Amino acid sequence: MTGGKFKASGEKISAIPRIAAYITTNIFVFPIVVSLWFVGYSSFMFFLAQDMTVDTVFLVSSSLIIAIRIAAYYNEDLSKDLAKLLPFALLGIFLLSPTFFSLDEVMQRLSEIPNFVIQIAAFIVVAIAVEISLSILYLIKIRFLGRKEKKSKISDSEHPV
Numbered sequence: 001m002t003g004g005k006f007k008a009s010g011e012k013i014s015a016i017p018r019i020a021a022y023i024t025t026n027i028f029v030f031p032i033v034v035s036l037w038f039v040g041y042s043s044f045m046f047f048l049a050q051d052m053t054v055d056t057v058f059l060v061s062s063s064l065i066i067a068i069r070i071a072a073y074y075n076e077d078l079s080k081d082l083a084k085l086l087p088f089a090l091l092g093i094f095l096l097s098p099t100f101f102s103l104d105e106v107m108q109r110l111s112e113i114p115n116f117v118i119q120i121a122a123f124i125v126v127a128i129a130v131e132i133s134l135s136i137l138y139l140i141k142i143r144f145l146g147r148k149e150k151k152s153k154i155s156d157s158e159h160p161v
Contacts, residue, residue, distance in 0.1 A: 022135075026128070026131065026132050026135065027128075030128060030131055031124055031127075031128055034065060034124060034127045034128070034131075035124060037065050038061060038062060038065055038120070038123065038124070038127075041061035041064060041065060041086060042057055042058060042061045044086060044087055044090050045057045045060060045061055045086070045090065046106075046109060047106060048090040048091075048093060048094050049090065049093070050105055054109055054112045054113065054115075054116060055116060055119065058116055058119055058120060058123065062123035062126075062127070064082070064086060065127060066126070066127055066130055067082060068082045068083050069127070069130060069131055069134065070130070070134065073134045073137075073138055
């Protein structure tokens with residue numbers, strides 16, 4: 001096995017485009033994606049978890065997003081299951097509570113959001129730091145241990161040629 005990446009002509013491919021793409025993804029794209037997920041989860045919880053205070057909603061949704069990202073590096077299926085968990089749980093609560101939604105309470109809670117702008121920004125910074133740390137650890141792991149090949153759903157013994 002030879003080290004590095006090469007073109008068909010035998011020239012070595014520069015790592016600069018890969019490094020630039022990595023930095024662009026982690027500095028620009030990832031914060032936007034995290035912000036969108038944060039708005040989505042916070043909205044679910046904001047409207048459907050009326051018993052929680054606004055700061056608790058933001059803390060729980062940010063913790064859930066970071067937990068999902070950590071789980072994604074460990075096991076992709078686990079992260080998918082965690083991501084699906086909250087919407088289904090909140091839907092169950094909503095369906096089982098007939099007097100659950102109050103427009104006045106929602107309007108009051110919406111007026112409290114500007115007080116938490118610093119907390120929301122801090123979450124995004126922490127999420128970026130966690131993601132960068134995890135991706136660096138993942139790159140180190142790949143460098144020294146190699147990539148783990150995914151197991152196919154059907155083994156060779158079950159599917160003869």
